[in-house]
Amino acid sequence: MKRTIKKVAVIGSGIMGSGIACHFANIGVEVLLLDIIPKELTEIESEKGLTLESKAVRNRIVNEHLANSLKSKPSPIYSQKFASRITTGNTTDDMAKITSVDWIIEVVVERLDIKKLVFEQIDQYRTAGTLVTSNTSGIPIHFMSEGRSEDFQKHFCGTHFFNPARYLKLFEIIPGPKTSTEVLDFLNNYGEKFLGKTSVVAKDTPAFIGNRIGVFGIQSLFHLVKEMNLTIEEVDKLTGPVIGRPKSATFRTVDVVGLDTLVHVANGIYENCPNDEAHKLFKLPEFITKMVENKWFGSKTAQGFYKKVDKDILSLDLNTLEYRAAKKASFATLELTKTIEKPIDRFKVLIKGQDKAGEFYRKSFSALFAYVSNRVPEISDELYKIDDAMKAGFGWENGPFEIWDAIGVLKGFELIKAEGHTPAAWVNEMLASGNSSFYTVKEGATYFYDITTKSQTKVPGQDAFIILNNIRESKKVWSNSGAIIEDLGDGILNIEFKSKMNTIGGDVLQAINKGIDLAEKEYSGLVIGNQAANFSVGANIGMIFMMAVEQEYDELNMAIKMFQDTMMRVRYSSIPVVVAPHGMTFGGGCEMSLHADKVVAAAETYMGLVEFGVGVIPGGGGSKEMTLRASDLFRKNDVELNTLQEYFLTIAMAKVSTSGYEAFDTGLLQHGKDIIVVNKDRQIAEAKKHALLMAEAGYTQPIRRNDIKVLGKQALGMFLVGTDQMLAGKYISEHDKKIANKLAYVMAGGDLSEPTLVSEQYLLDLEREAFLSLCTERKTLERIQYMLKAGKPLRN
Numbered sequence: 051m052k053r054t055i056k057k058v059a060v061i062g063s064g065i066m067g068s069g070i071a072c073h074f075a076n077i078g079v080e081v082l083l084l085d086i087i088p089k090e091l092t093e094i095e096s097e098k099g100l101t102l103e104s105k106a107v108r109n110r111i112v113n114e115h116l117a118n119s120l121k122s123k124p125s126p127i128y129s130q131k132f133a134s135r136i137t138t139g140n141t142t143d144d145m146a147k148i149t150s151v152d153w154i155i156e157v158v159v160e161r162l163d164i165k166k167l168v169f170e171q172i173d174q175y176r177t178a179g180t181l182v183t184s185n186t187s188g189i190p191i192h193f194m195s196e197g198r199s200e201d202f203q204k205h206f207c208g209t210h211f212f213n214p215a216r217y218l219k220l221f222e223i224i225p226g227p228k229t230s231t232e233v234l235d236f237l238n239n240y241g242e243k244f245l246g247k248t249s250v251v252a253k254d255t256p257a258f259i260g261n262r263i264g265v266f267g268i269q270s271l272f273h274l275v276k277e278m279n280l281t282i283e284e285v286d287k288l289t290g291p292v293i294g295r296p297k298s299a300t301f302r303t304v305d306v307v308g309l310d311t312l313v314h315v316a317n318g319i320y321e322n323c324p325n326d327e328a329h330k331l332f333k334l335p336e337f338i339t340k341m342v343e344n345k346w347f348g349s350k351t352a353q354g355f356y357k358k359v360d361k362d363i364l365s366l367d368l369n370t371l372e373y374r375a376a377k378k379a380s381f382a383t384l385e386l387t388k389t390i391e392k393p394i395d396r397f398k399v400l401i402k403g404q405d406k407a408g409e410f411y412r413k414s415f416s417a418l419f420a421y422v423s424n425r426v427p428e429i430s431d432e433l434y435k436i437d438d439a440m441k442a443g444f445g446w447e448n449g450p451f452e453i454w455d456a457i458g459v460l461k462g463f464e465l466i467k468a469e470g471h472t473p474a475a476w477v478n479e480m481l482a483s484g485n486s487s488f489y490t491v492k493e494g495a496t497y498f499y500d501i502t503t504k505s506q507t508k509v510p511g512q513d514a515f516i517i518l519n520n521i522r523e524s525k526k527v528w529s530n531s532g533a534i535i536e537d538l539g540d541g542i543l544n545i546e547f548k549s550k551m552n553t554i555g556g557d558v559l560q561a562i563n564k565g566i567d568l569a570e571k572e573y574s575g576l577v578i579g580n581q582a583a584n585f586s587v588g589a590n591i592g593m594i595f596m597m598a599v600e601q602e603y604d605e606l607n608m609a610i611k612m613f614q615d616t617m618m619r620v621r622y623s624s625i626p627v628v629v630a631p632h633g634m635t636f637g638g639g640c641e642m643s644l645h646a647d648k649v650v651a652a653a654e655t656y657m658g659l660v661e662f663g664v665g666v667i668p669g670g671g672g673s674k675e676m677t678l679r680a681s682d683l684f685r686k687n688d689v690e691l692n693t694l695q696e697y698f699l700t701i702a703m704a705k706v707s708t709s710g711y712e713a714f715d716t717g718l719l720q721h722g723k724d725i726i727v728v729n730k731d732r733q734i735a736e737a738k739k740h741a742l743l744m745a746e747a748g749y750t751q752p753i754r755r756n757d758i759k760v761l762g763k764q765a766l767g768m769f770l771v772g773t774d775q776m777l778a779g780k781y782i783s784e785h786d787k788k789i790a791n792k793l794a795y796v797m798a799g800g801d802l803s804e805p806t807l808v809s810e811q812y813l814l815d816l817e818r819e820a821f822l823s824l825c826t827e828r829k830t831l832e833r834i835q836y837m838l839k840a841g842k843p844l845r846n
Contacts, residue, residue: 053236059151063112067157068119069215072126075135085112087140112138126216128709146175153181162189173202183209188318191226191254203228212443220443221247222258246728248442255429256322260443265315269331270417271300282355287379294393294447301355305348337368381407394448397456419462420471422450434498434509451488476501494521516734518581532557535565541574542738554638555590559616569625575741579630579734588637595834598825610669610818617671621645624751626744630737632730636660641670649724650737651710657718658706663843665830667793669821674813677797681759698797702790756809760799769794785829792820
């Protein structure tokens with residue numbers, strides 16, 4: 051039976067329920083969001099003469115929850131327009147409406163008795179064959195479906211989204227005793243393909259996979275921090291980006307999630323896993339119990355392990371339980387890893403450290419390795435699922451078994467023994483049989499050690515992906531210090547940046563030109579994409595700064611011209627060029643996307659021409675391209691200035707989209723040409739597919755444009771009056787005005803006496819001239835220098 055999801059019902063509209071509703075709206079699904087009716091009127095409702103029978107009152111809880119969710123930062127929705135896909139109601143008046151939905155998701159309070167009442171109600175109204183799932187984070191699935199109809203049980207399971215539902219990729223699917231295989235297969239595929247998640251089918255064990263391992267890790271640190279007399283700053287320094295974990299590390303993450311939430315899961319594991327060999331670790335240490343008594347839950351109560359007082363962030367002293375000024379943490383071992391770019395390559399160095407950091411890593415990793423080995427096959431038969439869950443649910447760059455592999459399985463095994471832990475017997479068997487790693491790569495595919503077959507088995511589901519890590523060396527065609535060109539197969543090449551933060555300098559530009567040369571000679575098309583955290587933060591401003599400071603203006607002019615010429619080559623080559631941006635796509639990275647034949651952007655793409663922040667205008671064809679795009683939208687008898695002004699403001703206000711979809715609103719992506727992919731893992735494969743389609747359809751090199759309508763003095767005058775007013779109102783500085791006026795000159799096409807048709811090269815020359823002149827300004831150099839030092843813009 052083919053199953054499609056057109057409409058879902060979400061029962062429960064709290065933070066999690068509203069977040070899930072928003073994410074279904076994100077992908078174009080109609081949503082019915084329901085919650086309970088209030089028991090009494092608010093003061094305002096009474097003053098308005100409303101009663102408990104009024105619709106506004108009966109839907110107050112759901113409407114307030116959804117409104118709060120839509121206002122929250124980071125936003126749960128790709129574009130505020132998508133909120134119209136959500137209809138609200140209440141469980142008393144509107145439960146009958148669930149007869150018309152394809153999937154019902156329960157997201158009510160974590161109490162079995164309440165959940166069972168909700169399922170009883172759902173069972174009365176649902177249409178046979180409709181999916182019913184629970185977002186529980188730990189209540190056993192088999193308890194929830196007891197007493198329900200046969201059809202209900204067949205179509206029922208757990209679907210555990212992690213909070214926030216839009217951003218965290220883990221989607222745990224937990225079958226009940228009677229869940230059909232068809233339902234599990236459908237949800238597994240739907241999670242990956244439509245919701246953009248990493249689907250992991252878990253066993254019905256307490257806390258499932260993600261929280262069982264994640265909470266073990268945090269509880270283990272809670273005990274270790276006292277044992278080793280570490281400060282919370284030291285632990286957060288040791289467990290953050292240095293080991294490929296989020297910046298919030300351990301204690302700041304607990305503050306964000308809420309200590310009460312963590313305690314709830316830890317208590318659940320402690321009560322329901324009496325035979326767990328690490329059972330005592332789930333017992334809360336005394337300082338946690340005290341914090342719970344004091345209601346120091348973190349962000350939601352304005353204090354937890356950290357507390358903001360005015361502009362200062364104070365830290366909790368775990369010995370005195372008093373707040374104090376934050377202390378800077380530093381360790382000699384961490385200094386040794388500064389030159390090692392990838393976290394996966396740092397672990398060997400970290401565990402050998404001779405200071406407190408080295409001791410910490412040996413203790414924490416040995417405990418983690420022992421624990422995860424003993425959870426196979428209890429919580430999962432396949433070890434890769436544990437890694438997937440930790441990467442997708444907790445933001446770890448590498449899962450526990452991947453880290454163990456990086457250290458060496460034998461070395462990790464010895465470490466476990468040395469620290470007094472006991473690894474699972476299957477690890478010993480694996481090593482004895484000559485298997486020396488948990489993972490291997492063969493012909494671009496990842497294989498894992500399967501404890502049932504005692505051999506390396508292919509990880510399922512990866513055929514829809516292209517994993518650049520797996521093909522980087524075997525499929526390399528050409529490389530330099532800034533980029534690698536790989537053969538994706540079927541006549542399509544890929545250019546992958548590998549510079550710091552994927553900045554675009556001379557080496558990357560050389561690689562793009564080389565990639566186009568190669569593709570034009572021997573291949574069918576080209577993709578420009580990578581799988582780093584961000585696509586590109588833009589041009590190498592350090593290089594621009596050095597040239598400007600040294601007043602090497604001829605060299606700077608040539609460098610800018612090379613950038614412009616390379617972008618024009620992306621646009622005007624004899625093969626299709628598809629750009630695949632994701633994450634931060636700023637400045638030059640955005641300009642590259644603007645010049646592509648097609649953009650296949652990830653839903654989580656934060657795109658913008660942000661050059662104003664460093665005191666210049668877009669100089670790699672961005673100012674030209676936005677003028678061209680405005681010109682293409684001019685219609686007879688329309689007020690053309692208004693259209694041009696919108697594109698001008700996109701640059702002048704350095705607007706950055708908060709999602710790929712929002713980039714359509716700012717004109718950086720174009721309807722009918724560019725597309726969005728929700729699952730970033732599928733992005734390179736999807737980009738390749740589109741490059742191939744364009745090539746097979748008969749791609750012809752476009753002809754350079756010389757029909758761009760610019761408005762001359764008419765537009766320039768309007769822009770100059772506008773910047774004068776902004777300065778007079780103290781909204782912008784003198785230097786902001788100077789940059790804006792330079793941009794105005796470019797986008798107006800100069801001070802032409804009347805509207806005129808011009809070429810792209812004409813605009814590129816104006817753009818380059820304006821960029822160069824701004825590079826001679828002291829205040830621009832101050833902005834660039836501040837950005838290089840502080841990583842944020844200076845307003846001067």
